[in-house]
Amino acid sequence: MYSFEPSEEQQMLMDAVGKYAQNDLRAAAHDAEESRELPKKLISKGWEIGLLQASIPEAYGGFGDRSAVTGALAMEEFAFGDLAGTLAVMTPSLFATPILLAGSEEQKQEYLPKIIEGDWAPYTAALIEYAYDFDPNDLRTTAKADGGDYILSGEKAFVPFAKDAEAILVYANLDGKTQGFIVPKDAAGLSVSDEREKLMSLNALPLYRVKLDSVKVSADNRLGDASGHDFELILASLRIASASAAVGVAKASFEYSMNYAKERDVFGVKVAQKQAIAFMLAEMATEIESIRLLIWEAAWKLDAGKEDAAKDAYLAVTGAADMVMMVTDRGVQILGGHGYIREHPVEMWLRNGRGFAMLTGLAIV
Amino acid sequence: MSIEFETPKPIAQIQFVLKTVAENMMRSQSRAFDENEHEIPYSYIEFMHNAMRSIGGGSLAPKEEKPAKEGDEKKEKRPPIGYQNLAAQIEMLSWGDVGFYLITPGGGLGAAAVQSAGSAEQRAKFLARFSEEKPTFAAMAMTEAGAGSDTSAIRTRAVLDEATQEWVINGEKIFVTGGDKSFKEYEQFGKGFVVVWASIDPTAGRAGMRAFVVESGTKGVTIAKLEHKLGIRASDTATIALVDARVPYDNILGSPTVEKTTTGFKGAMATFDMTRPLVAASGIGVARAAVEYVKEQLAEQGVQIRYGLPRQKMTAIERDVIEMEIQLRSAWLLVLKAVWMADNKKPNALESSMSKVKAGDVVTKITQKAVEIMGPLGYSREFLLEKWFRDAKITDIYEGTGQINRLVVARQILGYSGKELR
Numbered sequence: 148m149y150s151f152e153p154s155e156e157q158q159m160l161m162d163a164v165g166k167y168a169q170n171d172l173r174a175a176a177h178d179a180e181e182s183r184e185l186p187k188k189l190i191s192k193g194w195e196i197g198l199l200q201a202s203i204p205e206a207y208g209g210f211g212d213r214s215a216v217t218g219a220l221a222m223e224e225f226a227f228g229d230l231a232g233t234l235a236v237m238t239p240s241l242f243a244t245p246i247l248l249a250g251s252e253e254q255k256q257e258y259l260p261k262i263i264e265g266d267w268a269p270y271t272a273a274l275i276e277y278a279y280d281f282d283p284n285d286l287r288t289t290a291k292a293d294g295g296d297y298i299l300s301g302e303k304a305f306v307p308f309a310k311d312a313e314a315i316l317v318y319a320n321l322d323g324k325t326q327g328f329i330v331p332k333d334a335a336g337l338s339v340s341d342e343r344e345k346l347m348s349l350n351a352l353p354l355y356r357v358k359l360d361s362v363k364v365s366a367d368n369r370l371g372d373a374s375g376h377d378f379e380l381i382l383a384s385l386r387i388a389s390a391s392a393a394v395g396v397a398k399a400s401f402e403y404s405m406n407y408a409k410e411r412d413v414f415g416v417k418v419a420q421k422q423a424i425a426f427m428l429a430e431m432a433t434e435i436e437s438i439r440l441l442i443w444e445a446a447w448k449l450d451a452g453k454e455d456a457a458k459d460a461y462l463a464v465t466g467a468a469d470m471v472m473m474v475t476d477r478g479v480q481i482l483g484g485h486g487y488i489r490e491h492p493v494e495m496w497l498r499n500g501r502g503f504a505m506l507t508g509l510a511i512v
Numbered sequence: 513m514s515i516e517f518e519t520p521k522p523i524a525q526i527q528f529v530l531k532t533v534a535e536n537m538m539r540s541q542s543r544a545f546d547e548n549e550h551e552i553p554y555s556y557i558e559f560m561h562n563a564m565r566s567i568g569g570g571s572l573a574p575k576e577e578k579p580a581k582e583g584d585e586k587k588e589k590r591p592p593i594g595y596q597n598l599a600a601q602i603e604m605l606s607w608g609d610v611g612f613y614l615i616t617p618g619g620g621l622g623a624a625a626v627q628s629a630g631s632a633e634q635r636a637k638f639l640a641r642f643s644e645e646k647p648t649f650a651a652m653a654m655t656e657a658g659a660g661s662d663t664s665a666i667r668t669r670a671v672l673d674e675a676t677q678e679w680v681i682n683g684e685k686i687f688v689t690g691g692d693k694s695f696k697e698y699e700q701f702g703k704g705f706v707v708v709w710a711s712i713d714p715t716a717g718r719a720g721m722r723a724f725v726v727e728s729g730t731k732g733v734t735i736a737k738l739e740h741k742l743g744i745r746a747s748d749t750a751t752i753a754l755v756d757a758r759v760p761y762d763n764i765l766g767s768p769t770v771e772k773t774t775t776g777f778k779g780a781m782a783t784f785d786m787t788r789p790l791v792a793a794s795g796i797g798v799a800r801a802a803v804e805y806v807k808e809q810l811a812e813q814g815v816q817i818r819y820g821l822p823r824q825k826m827t828a829i830e831r832d833v834i835e836m837e838i839q840l841r842s843a844w845l846l847v848l849k850a851v852w853m854a855d856n857k858k859p860n861a862l863e864s865s866m867s868k869v870k871a872g873d874v875v876t877k878i879t880q881k882a883v884e885i886m887g888p889l890g891y892s893r894e895f896l897l898e899k900w901f902r903d904a905k906i907t908d909i910y911e912g913t914g915q916i917n918r919l920v921v922a923r924q925i926l927g928y929s930g931k932e933l934r
């Protein structure tokens with residue numbers, strides 16, 4: 148059957164996330180971006196909505212089952228409020244969700260209850276590398292088997308909350324395959340930059356460079372059992388989250404610029420009454436909706452265990468990155484000169500929008 | 513309810529069957545009927561007619577749902593999928609050949625107009641013919657030389673002759689898809705009709721517009737011209753001249769009196785909410801043919817598309833093909849949502865027009881890009897790719913141009929009337 152209607156439970160979760168995103172995240176976004184600081188209280192409040200908790204089974208301290216579709220729906224609502232805030236609130240998921248998806252029973256028992264049942268705590272993950280052709284399936288950071296241990300070497304970029312992290316899930320290249328390794332904060336050879344990363348946007352999100360100088364971790368810390376795990380499923384989930392966040396940002400820019408255009412007088416009419424603007428808005432709405440459906444289908448395939456789910460997730464995030472660029476660019480354009488001024492959020496969404504082509508790895512649902 | 517993308521079994525089955533039809537009855541003759549415009553592929557028409565009759569109808573259109581009988585509770589109530597099924601069929605037939613698809617017997621837009629604007633009596637009277645022995649056609653004539661996108665500008669007039677209680681229609685309609693097969697008397701075909709839009713009160717604007725069933729053979733009506741086109745050449749596009757054409761009183765669809773409302777016009781627009789995603793589906797079938805062809809040809813040359821790479825590592829061809837796939841699929845999902853809404857009786861004017869905006873855009877771009885990728889092979893008439901490029905373009909023109917559908921979408925999202933956004 149085909150159906151395009153979220154379930155009642157999903158709708159309730161979307162409503163809860165949406166309310167927080169609009170009332171709290173959106174309200175704080177401008178100052179957070181300018182001051183490079185997200186209030187701790189804001190993060191805690193977002194954490195308490197329980198998006199991650201609802202995707203972890205009771206046996207590990209949560210109260211639900213993971214669904215990529217539910218995650219996609221919630222992520223869009225979240226990022227509609229603010230991208231940096233969303234990524235901050237959901238950072239522990241970068242560590243917990245891969246363990247849920249691919250971890251051994253021991254790893255699940257050891258980490259999930261303590262993350263899920265506690266307050267928001269900086270558990271994080273390191274995937275992105277500082278290279279123009281960064282490819283999650285062809286990492287420069289390496290893992291080498293060494294007796295019963297693994298030696299990790301390389302450098303990771305854009306790692307959220309790395310400075311205070313309890314543990315980091317580091318992805319490395321083991322004989323040509325991407326594999327995750329749980330690196331505790333005090334591991335010898337692990338160093339986190341003092342300075343935060345400076346990016347085109349996401350100023351409010353503390354991101355760090357992380358160096359791994361022959362960091363030794365035990366075989367127990369390899370994500371999964373002794374033979375590791377399938378990275379494809381994790382990557383697909385990262386992509387779906389990223390793509391859904393892109394839709395949220397795009398929708399924010401679309402709605403804001405549409406409302407502006409309905410108010411702005413030019414040449415004796417509202418500027419939205421000019422086809423040049425109205426047609427842009429129509430195309431923005433159409434692109435947002437079509438990419439949203441592409442993501443939903445990929446997420447549904449992931450949940451249903453369909454063979455081509457990973458490919459579809461890739462197509463979805465690729466399409467979403469282009470869509471959000473187009474939409475957020477137009478968002479600025481529709482506001483004219485005012486769009487270029489930081490008092491309006493559309494310029495920040497444009498900066499957010501450009502990131503999606505390279506930021507897979509900062510969110511997972 | 514929850515979000516789901518599993519193709520329903522009946523749809524998967526009919527797609528399977530129609531794929532065989534497309535390969536054996538359509539693709540094999542595509543080129544010949546493109547080169548010989550205005551010839552009629554009788555074999556396809558006969559085959560489809562017999563096939564549709566054998567499964568209990570004479571057209572592709574969704575069958576009316578029978579109300580559930582009391583005591584039938586054991587039977588699980590399945591949500592209706594008529595329009596979803598129809599969109600899937602049209603997509604597959606157009607994948608075979610969109611020109612052929614357009615001359616599938618069974619009433620097309622003409623029957624759709626009767627279905628949505630006619631009374632129960634009229635439906636019974638005018639629609640029964642499609643399941644009879646001979647393949648039968650119907651067409652819809654709105655467009656005139658001076659009135660295309662702006663349908664309110666039509667000049668065709670219908671005046672009631674009080675003495676004979678007949679409508680007397682004068683005017684000229686152009687670009688009538690299937691107009692020839694619907695109106696001209698062919699020995700091989702049953703008696704068809706053309707639904708002609710005319711004004712019964714030019715001072716009333718849109719409120720005065722009505723549709724009339726003009727039967728094949730009506731005196732005063734002639735096929736004045738058959739167009740020579742860029743593509744979809746297997747489908748006839750006719751000019752129909754009406755000079756004092758007389759049709760019975762009861763052939764008017766909707767009320768014969770003019771109130772200060774635009775219900776007549778709204779009837780036409782409601783039909784478009786149903787048909788726009790279907791036109792989009794048709795274009796998508798053509799584009800899918802092009803994408804599949806390109807991938808097959810590349811594979812034969814040993815070129816594989818590597819999914820999952822960052823753009824920086826892709827070849828230009830990989831970028832193009834992946835882009836085509838993203839656009840094709842996302843356009844199709846808009847269609848699917850629009851017809852799903854139709855099946856579930858949700859108002860879908862926005863989604864219908866969105867699907868048409870998107871499809872009009874992407875199917876032209878995809879087929880253009882496909883020809884470019886294949887180079888001289890793409891440009892050659894030895895292969896069908898260049899034909900699909902020509903065929904696909906119509907998607908952005910009929911059933912509301914891309915611009916008109918953008919207007920519809922914009923008005924919907926902005927909450928504007930036609931006056932506020934022209």
Ligand SMILES: Cc1cc2nc3c(=O)[nH]c(=O)nc-3n(C[C@H](O)[C@H](O)[C@H](O)COP(=O)(O)OP(=O)(O)OC[C@H]3O[C@@H](n4cnc5c(N)ncnc54)[C@H](O)[C@@H]3O)c2cc1C
Nearest residue numbers: 411413414418421422423424480481482483484485487488
């Ligand atoms: C950094 C910066 C420096 C500037 N420097 C100067 C300066 O030195 N001196 C100075 O005088 N000004 C300056 N400007 C102002 C600039 O020229 C205006 O912002 C610009 O002309 C657009 O006007 P607006 O911002 O009021 O947008 P609006 O006129 O409100 O336009 C909003 C949107 O509607 C579109 N639009 C407007 N009218 C129509 C129409 N009829 N049909 C279709 N679309 C329409 C516009 O293209 C735009 O997309 C500056 C602006 C910036 C951002």
Ligand SMILES: Cc1cc2nc3c(=O)[nH]c(=O)nc-3n(C[C@H](O)[C@H](O)[C@H](O)COP(=O)(O)OP(=O)(O)OC[C@H]3O[C@@H](n4cnc5c(N)ncnc54)[C@H](O)[C@@H]3O)c2cc1C
Nearest residue numbers: 652653654655659660661662687688689910911913915934
């Ligand atoms: C092969 C074929 C089959 C057809 N079949 C049928 C049929 O079966 N029945 C039938 O009734 N008609 C049919 N048509 C007609 C078709 O629906 C019209 O061609 C179409 O609606 C456009 O009208 P037009 O050609 O007069 O273009 P115009 O309305 O003259 O438009 C010219 C250009 O202006 C743009 N435009 C028009 N109005 C606006 C506006 N307000 N804002 C911005 N841009 C605007 C259009 O998008 C277009 O790009 C068919 C056409 C073709 C080519």
